[in-house]
Amino acid sequence: MSGTGRTNGGPGRLGNVLSGLAVAVGCVLFLGGFVWGAVEYRPYTVPTNSMDPTVKAGDRILAQRISGGAARRGDVVVFTDSQWGNMPMVKRVVGVGGDKIACCDTDGRLTVNGEAVEEPYVRGAIGGRASMNDFSATVPEDQLFLLGDERGASLDSRLHLQDPGQGSVPRSAVDARVDAVAWPLGGLVDRPKGFAALPGGVSGPGPLKLLAGSVVAGALLILGGAAYGPVAGLVSKRRRAARPGERVSAGVR
Structure with a gap:
């Protein structure tokens, strides 16, 4: 029973931690890129x-x-x-x-x-x-x-x-x-x-290329990290639906 808990819970908890870390790092890169850009660059409109x-x-x-x-x-x-x-x-x-x-x-x-x-x-x-x-x-x-x-x-x-x-x-x-x-x-x-x-x-x-790369990388990490939970839940649900015979109670085990 304990082995089953580690198998089902461990990777899930690790995935949640990693997805949260990806979102956090992505926010730093994304927002940092915009702040860096505001400090380094100014927009102008060319008059002629x-x-x-x-x-x-x-x-x-x-x-x-x-x-x-x-x-x-x-x-x-x-x-x-x-x-x-x-x-x-x-x-x-x-x-x-x-x-x-x-x-x-x-x-x-x-x-x-x-x-x-x-x-x-x-x-x-x-x-x-x-x-x-x-x-x-x-x-x-x-x-x-x-x-x-x-x-x-x-x-x-x-x-x-x-x-x-x-x-x-x-x-x-x-x-x-x-x-x-x-x-x-x-x-x-x-x-x-x-x-x-x-x-x-x-x-x-x-530094414009580096700045743009920071923003794009941050956006991808945020999207990837945020998508992990729903995707992992959907995959788990499909696996359980595909193997109904393996669902047994703890008492039987």
Whole structure:
């Protein structure tokens, strides 16, 4: 009789404990992922098509909160600067302090310190050039030179070349770095390889994939743990119904 109790009760109790543990861990991962996301990221709505095709007007983007010191060439950043209208704007960093930015070389490419940069994301310039108009600028220290990906229409550093900073903005103006288009679903915003060979390289990926994995794993653990009790009860009921002859009283045993 005691052996029967261990056989019927032990695994059931263990299953209940494990399912409860799965739900608890799932809640931590699920809620922790959302809290982590709220701390790391801010949502923005893109106001114009100046960054088309990377992000378009009306897109909801997720941007990781960073200091301007963390911005690298190739990053798509959100910044606010009084010379640019004192409102959040989205542009791509193409030059940092000390860089000489010029356009265009004989193949129509942007150059950074004399090195041509491949920019497959650029749209709008005639003949596939990196800019419709030639220009050059030297970026002051602790400043960033910013261009839109829609070079035919973007109002960017080229418009401010006559300013004291030759079109650049202070690093302190940067609030965040764009990691993904959240709506409509557009996926991650990749770091461009064209700047990878330059000193400082490009930024590493943000934690968005890890954060999303935490939320998904948490949801699966919660659902799996919560489903264990009903599923185990149903299986047990079917087994008893399939073997009615084995149900004997304790007194007979």
